[in-house]
Amino acid sequence: MAEIGRPTIVSWLVARLVATAVACGLDRDAFLAELGLEPTRLEDRDGRLPVDTFARAWQLMATRLPGRVLALDWITSWKITDAGLLGFLLLQLRTVEEALLTATRYAHLVNQAARARLHKGSPSSRVAFELPPALLATQLPEAMLAGMVLQLRNAVDSSLRPIAVRFPYRATDRTPALERYFGAPVLHEAGEVSVELPTEILGRPLPNADPVLAGYPAAKARRRRGHLQRSARGGAPDVRHVVPGRPQARRLRGVVPARVLGAGDILPGLQAVDGEDAAAVPRDGPERLTEEPRWRFSGARTRCAAAPP
Numbered sequence: 001m002a003e004i005g006r007p008t009i010v011s012w013l014v015a016r017l018v019a020t021a022v023a024c025g026l027d028r029d030a031f032l033a034e035l036g037l038e039p040t041r042l043e044d045r046d047g048r049l050p051v052d053t054f055a056r057a058w059q060l061m062a063t064r065l066p067g068r069v070l071a072l073d074w075i076t077s078w079k080i081t082d083a084g085l086l087g088f089l090l091l092q093l094r095t096v097e098e099a100l101l102t103a104t105r106y107a108h109l110v111n112q113a114a115r116a117r118l119h120k121g122s123p124s125s126r127v128a129f130e131l132p133p134a135l136l137a138t139q140l141p142e143a144m145l146a147g148m149v150l151q152l153r154n155a156v157d158s159s160l161r162p163i164a165v166r167f168p169y170r171a172t173d174r175t176p177a178l179e180r181y182f183g184a185p186v187l188h189e190a191g192e193v194s195v196e197l198p199t200e201i202l203g204r205p206l207p208n209a210d211p212v213l214a215g216y217p218a219a220k221a222r223r224r225r226g227h228l229q230r231s232a233r234g235g236a237p238d239v240r241h242v243v244p245g246r247p248q249a250r251r252l253r254g255v256v257p258a259r260v261l262g263a264g265d266i267l268p269g270l271q272a273v274d275g276e277d278a279a280a281v282p283r284d285g286p287e288r289l290t291e292e293p294r295w296r297f298s299g300a301r302t303r304c305a306a307a308p309p
Contacts, residue, residue: 007112007132008048015042017057020073024065034060051113051135058138069177071142075150096156097202100127124163125202128194141167141193142178148195149182156204162197166190 014037022028032039035057041049061070093099097118104116104127115130129144145165153160161183171188179186 007051009051009054009111009113010045010109011042011047011049012045013110014049014054014057016077017054017061017074018042019077020070021057021061021064023076024061024068024070024073026061026064031057031060031064051111051132054111055134055138055140058135058140062139067173069142069174070139071146071174072177072181074143075146078147078150093206095202095206096152096204099206100202120199120202122199124196125199126194126196128192131193136168136193139174142174145193145195146178146181152197152201155206156201160197160201162195164196166192166194166196168192 018028018031021031035053037049037053041047058070062068093102097120100118104118107114107116107129113132113135117128117130119126119128127148129141131141135141149160149162164185164187165178165182166187167189168191169188171186175186175188
């Protein structure tokens with residue numbers, strides 16, 4: 001588990017970076033060993049790892065693969081769902097502007113050390129990112145903007161060209177390749193990591209819009225944001241208490257046979273109908289449940305705790 005109080009990133013992005021390194025010819029076991037990372041830490045798609053680990057992985061790739069434009073390697077197999085919960089939410093939204101505003105609001109669900117902002121203007125608008133020095137010193141900023149432009153091309157307009165792309169550091173040998181990819185000027189020492197787009201594109205509809213379906217990941221994103229904020233302050237993670245016989249227990253679906261549950265038990269992730277993480281545990285500690293509560297499996301894991309009085 002990532003240390004409480006340290007900024008974290010979804011482990012799936014670290015796993016994707018490792019996969020990119022392997023696709024570029026590096027040995028997976030040797031790469032993980034040099035990072036000091038156990039392979040099992042990459043198995044949980046929604047797990048968390050320190051941002052420092054992600055930064056070191058980018059730095060190690062640049063050292064082992066000199067001369068490569070890693071942003072272009074990164075996007076070769078990039079999918080929006082690689083961003084985890086936020087990616088699934090973005091797939092269901094109605095317009096580019098709604099998606100960008102949601103992405104900026106919840107960017108730290110993916111990477112707690114990142115902040116994003118949409119600067120809307122006329123005739124152009126910018127999406128800008130704030131990153132810590134450890135990440136600015138890697139090729140991640142280039143990969144982030146390349147991935148965003150890729151998704152806009154896939155979802156809205158395959159011929160989309162930004163007005164400009166900006167980075168706060170000096171030009172590198174990678175700049176010509178990046179300009180060819182973006183089809184736009186890549187401006188360095190520009191004071192920010194940003195992509196500038198025509199404002200008219202913000203109103204474009206997205207192909208998979210489903211506002212009803214978007215409600216579930218949006219609610220879960222709000223809860224996860226609160227959880228991460230408490231974790232960053234050193235607080236304990238949330239545990240959803242569901243007590244048999246109470247209304248929330250009756251609102252569950254799917255079936256898990258009654259069994260003995262006690263404080264500290266670890267169960268497969270269970271979700272109430274409204275998407276809340278849930279665990280069934282008796283009010284007074286371990287005892288056999290007298291009814292079979294109904295659950296829907298989420299594939300995550302939930303820690304049981306004694307129910308509140």
